[in-house]
Amino acid sequence: MTDLGASDGAVSPRITALEWGRMEVDGLAPGKDFALYPGGGRPWDWAEHGTRHDPGIQSGDVRDLLDRGAEVIVLSLGMDLRLRVPPETLAVLREAGAEVHLAETREAVALYNALTGARRVGGLFHSTC
Numbered sequence: 001m002t003d004l005g006a007s008d009g010a011v012s013p014r015i016t017a018l019e020w021g022r023m024e025v026d027g028l029a030p031g032k033d034f035a036l037y038p039g040g041g042r043p044w045d046w047a048e049h050g051t052r053h054d055p056g057i058q059s060g061d062v063r064d065l066l067d068r069g070a071e072v073i074v075l076s077l078g079m080d081l082r083l084r085v086p087p088e089t090l091a092v093l094r095e096a097g098a099e100v101h102l103a104e105t106r107e108a109v110a111l112y113n114a115l116t117g118a119r120r121v122g123g124l125f126h127s128t129c
Contacts, residue, residue: 010038010039010040011038011039011116011117012036012037012038012039012040012041012070012112012115012116012117012120012121012122012123013025013026013027013028013036013040013041013116014026014113014116015034015036015109015112015113015125017030018105018106018109018127019127020079020127020128021127021128022127023109023125023127025041027041028041028042028043031043032127032128033046033124033125033126033127034123034124034125035061035064035065035122035123035124035125036112036121036122036123036124036125037064037065037068037069037070037122037123038068038069038070038120038121038122039068039069040068044061044124044125044126048060048061049061049064053078053082053083053084053129054084055084055086056083056084056085056086056089057075057083057084057085057086057089057124058086058089059088059089059091059092061089061124062075062089062092062093062098062124063092065122065123065124066092066093066096066098066122068122069120069122070098070120070121070122070123071097071098071099071119071120071121072098072099072100072101072115072119072120072121072122073093073098073099073100073101073121073122073123073124074101074103074108074111074112074115074121074122074123074124074125075100075101075102075103075108075123075124076103076104076105076108076109076123076124076125076126077102077103077104077105077108077126078104078105078126078128078129079104079105079106079126079127079128079129080129081104082129083126083129085102105125105126105127108123108125109125112125
């Protein structure tokens with residue numbers, strides 16, 4: 001698994017292209033899903049923490065972003081809004097004091113890109129359903 005950098009106060013990488021099933025991110029090889037954070041990013045492996053469309057994004061996935069210094073978290077819900085976020089995951093973010101945004105993937109990408117450079121932003125991005 002390729003990992004671009006660590007959380008050292010650096011700017012989060014920008015998403016430069018998005019289409020169904022494919023994303024491009026500064027400094028990373030193109031891929032389908034990404035976990036991005038201050039100073040880096042990597043392909044998002046859903047199996048790592050047990051994420052599936054239902055029950056949704058698992059708390060381990062967001063903890064990884066928090067551990068890498070993200071204070072604002074953008075979670076994409078997929079292009080067709082099929083990816084869920086269970087209450088347990090939102091509770092982890094709330095307890096950490098993170099600002100959280102949930103949005104359809106295109107909207108999530110636009111928000112995330114607008115925040116890069118200005119905030120310590122991280123996000124999980126799903127490029128299909």
